[in-house]
Amino acid sequence: MTLWSGVIHGGFKPHGTDPMNVFADIRTLVMSCLDTLEAAGTLPGGLNRSAITVEPPRDAAHGDMATNAAMVLAKPAKMNPRAIAESLAVELAKDDRITVAEVAGPGFLNMRLADGVWAGVVKAALTDPGYGRSTLGQNKKMMVEYVSANPTGPLHVGHTRGAVFGDALASLLDYAGYDVTREYYINDGGAQVDVLARSVYLRYLEAHGQEVAFEDGTYPGDYLIPVGEALKDKVGDAYVGKGEQFWLEDVRDYATEAMMDMIRDDLASLGIRMDNFYSEKGLYGSGRIEDAIQTLDQKGLIYRGTLEPPKGKLPEDWEPREQTLFKSTEYGDDVDRPVQKSDGAWTYFAPDIAYHYDKVERGFDALIDVFGADHGGYVKRMKAAVAALSDEKVPLDIKLTQLVKLYKNGEPFKMSKRAGTFVTLRDVVDQVGSDVTRFHMLTRKNDAPLDFDFDKVTEQSKDNPVFYVQYAHARINSVLRKAEVPVDDATLAGADLSLAAHEAELKVAKTLAEWPRLVEIAAKGHEPHRIAFYLYDLASDFHGLWNRGNDDTSLRFLQEGDKATTQAKIALIRAVQVVLASGLGILGVTPAEEMR
């Protein structure tokens, strides 16, 4: 165990590209051992190594790290996998970091790592504020477009999930080394904002004391009452009794701006700040739509044609009409899509194409759109458009967030827009808070439906992952407060961690070691929920260690009269706290200082 400090200070990073990422380190080591074997003629050269993985075995009894290198290389090398593994094991064992390397099963190579490796992890977490950050993104420009709700009313629960997901994804990508832009596309160019304007106009008349009726096709929600009143304050009775041609445009702009203010406030209540709001309306008359369509036309992807009627349920008023179509089938779509209606006006799709063309022209290396599940039918055509416009150079990933099912006391909670009983983002945040909302919405992967029970999510018990993770952070805080030794990170980083090398303590350090790798996996897959699950695991390891202190006092963090041991143990849990805080930061959740 004297390895502990000696090995660390002895310089532990000759091979690694990233000295903090144990997995990357060992992978690099495996590669260099393979080089050695090649040089010695034991292995033929030029083998494709891309399928080689280095990961922790599912069963910890197999060791700390395993590689499939021998099995992957066996066939192309025309050698017995076990023979390759044996030679590789010998090479690996020469490295300080590997204490045991043994062949198992069909040719797995299991490694056990020196305790000093794990001590290095703890130390890295304490000394490097960026522990876990990755250079995976290479500073590539990445856009995450999310929310993008129509500016016709407050955000509701469905939007909330998309908002939280998109925001956490953006933070995750930022953490993984991308240059991220968060953007909201304002659908202020279509007929729905005219409907909004007419609805606000009615409220405006109401503010002037008139009786009004909300017919079908208007928005009856109360949230427009203050907008109507504010409009009255602004223009007085100038629009009373006038036809639409006098007020529609002005009221529309006014109302849209009011809605966007409201939406911005809604987002702010969840701690979400967009870098940019992009207006659909601004595309009209700017020539940008024409540009985009013309670009497609030049690639031979635009034509006049008539679509087949949709199969299955045929709309009653269906009749074949000639439209301007985008040949999206060239890029994997099922049918070509109209960009112009039969009357020559743009379809909704056209400005969307222009908007995405704009993203490409702004130089983004990759695009992500976060849509609600009801836009699923839109995915293929949007991908086709971006592929065509960027000559397949800019990848577009579209993440769909599934429905949120609301519960109250275990009872399903019915929403009805008609009856005005739909639940808004604000309702949710006001009731359970931003932190709980955000964390809980990330405890499910985006493409699975999510249950949200107003009572359960605020429950203070270990059944509630939000609480469980927060509690771990707070508990560590409480230990730090009670400690009678210096607990600043610099001092802790100098602790002799061989004093905290019990198997249960090493387990915690090993989980900490997975953090950088997990960040990369989550970032590559655009899956922020992995962060939430990891944090739960880490919290679980920590609580488990804490609980063992009940029976085994030598595992308690504060060891009376033994400063050095106390410091080592605190170093370990402080490292846990650092990682918890980083992870919660990505999710946009405030780490709790104490539980109340």
Next chain:
RNA sequence: GGUCCGUUAGCUCAGCUGGAUAGAGCGCUGCCCUCCGAAGGCAGAGGCCAGAGGUUCGAAUCCUCUACGGACCGCCA
């Protein structure tokens, strides 16, 4: 008719992009508090990974078909 998503323990869900004996929480069963630390802890039972083929050293994971559930399906936004 088509497209997309889902299907893993009684329930709610993970499963690191193809690895070894498939995991967690709840629920269930059985033990354990004069404790800095029971808003619990430990242990156990519980599985044909929807089904059938295929790909290969190896499949819950990839491909094809089938079944069930959900979302969507000219000019609405």
